[in-house]
Amino acid sequence: MNNRPYLKGFAAYLKLERSLSENSIQAYTNDVEKLFQYFEAHDKEITLNAITLKDLRAFLVWLNELGAQASTQARVISGIKSFFNYLLQEELLTDDPSALLETPKIARKLPDTLNFHEIDALINAIDASKPEGMRNKAIMEVLYGCGLRVSELTELKISNIFEESEFIKVVGKGNKERLVPIGATALKLTKIYIEEVRVHATIKKGNEDYIFLNRFGAKLSRISIFNLIKSLAIAAGIKKTISPHTLRHSFATHLIEGGADLRAIQEMLGHASITTTEIYTHLDRDYLKTVITEFHPRA
Template identity: 50%
Template sequence: MTWDEKIKDFETFLKFERNFSDNTLDAYLRDIKKLKDYAEFDLENTGPLEITYENIQEYLFQLSKKKFSERTQARWVSSIKSFFKYLVDDEVRTDNPAALLEGPKLGLYLPDTLSFEDVERIIIAIDINTDLGKRNQCMIEVLYGCGLRVSELIDLKISNINFKESYLKVEGKGDKSRFVPLALYTSQLIKDYITNVRSKYKINKKCEDILFLNSRGSSMSRVIVFIIIKELTEKAGISKKISPHTFRHSFATHLLQNGADLRYIQEMLGHSSITTTEIYTHLKNEELRDVILNYHPRNKAL
């Protein structure tokens, strides 16, 4: 039984039984394929049924010396544990060589956010005298105004926009749908983009319902969106490392700062657990801490 056979079976399991999103699926498979390469080249073609706990430990130790982040290392462990648990559940192996693996202890991860002023600076940096500029402005406003993931943005369908009732139907992780309110300002930008920019494209038949298109009339890639945001951030003179996800974090943080209920934010972000959304309360607590340190008279007296 080869690595390739079991990795293919594992892919089917994650996709259809665990309902993994494409991005998570790709990451898990990439992790297992790296372990496969190590087993074949460094362990003299050791197969998935023969590899031991000590082999996997040594593999992870070698990787850890290459200064990958703790979050990446934690995902490696999660991927490997999931793979061998699958082999045991599928009765391919009787023992689980990954059962005792432990990932690095992760501290509290506070995502980078932008102030509202920073968001404005980025949008002002867009040249809206061009069709591409108008499209990019609309994309940024939808990212920030609706809290979308980049994959949700590039897959957004026109048929899922209800202009009359002012909401988007978003197809999120694991094929779970949610409804996100659409501000009138954002709604008008989308209408203008559809009427004045998108209508000029010769649209690929497969992309007739996709909202955001490239100049060739096809759907956009995640990489292009990253590049657009990187260039705009530099143009705006913002030194933070910004990604499309930063606008999603900023969306949630600004809602919380302005008094929105955490449960509503959870629904709009599409988090299955409230604990994921609670990260934003820590951001608010950090802000409160800074206020006390900077403005409390007792602190000034020190």
């Protein structure tokens, strides 16, 4: 069966009606593609109306045999459920075979974090003598100081900086906007980069408002931020496997350890559910020991 028209329609639905980012749309359509690949691998010529819950469960067994982890299976199920929901809305199906499809239990993995000294070591590893030095310092301060996702950083615009109130407007998942406080250090370095470094760049048309630019005058890509942080970790002698998201984890964890309200952290991180934020309530043993020692009367 030719499923391409359905996937194109599904992608349009995700973009127009659910306002998802291009990365999310690609992930959802890739998940549905896996289902179609399963049918092809098993020589099953099957129409969408003929797909049953039994077929979907067999597909999950196939994924498991291929070595897909529970988290991957859960994400694929989410994509497939969204696909069938779209087909129902468009009246291309009368019943949803995925309605009773169970999501595998996922062990909640605690995110890796960096301590204050490791954050400082990363930033201090930046060579300020290089042309991109000030830009990179500003990037690191904003990532850690504001708890941004990497895509939120690359999309950050000059017009979304409110210097007097010390806030930035961030466009998160699903194009949802939120206001996030920006600390004095991050704001100062960003301002210096814009006014003293970026002002000399030849900016590519359409990129005039993006804050962080590459050497070609275009906005930075997500992969360039990943590469920057990996190189800084090596230079700083940090052995942990880290990414831009590690700075976001560290931002949230350090706020929790400092006594910040969980609802406030949820708002700053742009989490739709408080349960997502609660993963950051893990505290390291040394910190817990310090709390007991300082505050418990019998310590």
